[in-house]
Amino acid sequence: MAKIIGITGGIASGKSTVTEFLRGNGFEVVDADTLVHQLQKPGGRLYQVLVEHFGEKILLENGELNRPLLASLIFSNSEEQEWSKEIQGQIIREELGSLRDKLSKTEDLFFMDIPLLFEQEYASWFDETWLVYVSRDTQLDRLMKRDYLTIEDAQARLASQWPLEEKKRLASHILDNNGSREQLLSQVASLLQGGDTLERD
Numbered sequence: 001m002a003k004i005i006g007i008t009g010g011i012a013s014g015k016s017t018v019t020e021f022l023r024g025n026g027f028e029v030v031d032a033d034t035l036v037h038q039l040q041k042p043g044g045r046l047y048q049v050l051v052e053h054f055g056e057k058i059l060l061e062n063g064e065l066n067r068p069l070l071a072s073l074i075f076s077n078s079e080e081q082e083w084s085k086e087i088q089g090q091i092i093r094e095e096l097g098s099l100r101d102k103l104s105k106t107e108d109l110f111f112m113d114i115p116l117l118f119e120q121e122y123a124s125w126f127d128e129t130w131l132v133y134v135s136r137d138t139q140l141d142r143l144m145k146r147d148y149l150t151i152e153d154a155q156a157r158l159a160s161q162w163p164l165e166e167k168k169r170l171a172s173h174i175l176d177n178n179g180s181r182e183q184l185l186s187q188v189a190s191l192l193q194g195g196d197t198l199e200r201d
Contacts, residue, residue, distance in 0.1 A: 002104040006125065008117035009132035010164050011157055012143040014177040014184060018132055019113050021185050025192070028110040030099050036092060040065050045091050053083070075156055089120055100125065118170050119162055130191070131171035133164050134178055 009015040019029045039046040042063050060066050074080045103110050143154045177184045
């Protein structure tokens, strides 16, 4: 029986650093964001429902989705956020479930990186959940620098996810990313070796 570990965090908390390290060490990591990008390509399941819902104004000249426009339409409207959560969320869950079942047959241990793991009730899928944690000030600062956002836009993005403090209470293990990259990865290595130093209080 495969052991499945869910990895989550928040926008700009450092999940990609953890997942790159895991892949570099030979582990399979399912990335929910990558899956969503594939499903949002022309012809994909999400692409079809998004164009149906918002119309062709969300398309670029080459037929691809205008992602910045789409993000602003969803993040700036609570009703659209609810629609996206329900409709896109169901399609994503089905596709992730299919990948999970497939990997369960070939891997002893694999990971699934799901940003909204707790918000969308994926926790029961996993033997353990790892949270990549940073303080809110650090998260806000990194997000503004990474995506060139104003503080207002960055705060709106953060408001669409549960605070990391809330997720801390739910996760099996906390990976503290307020320090250096090396400090973060040493915590991951400790967990992979079965270290119990990071057990949740």
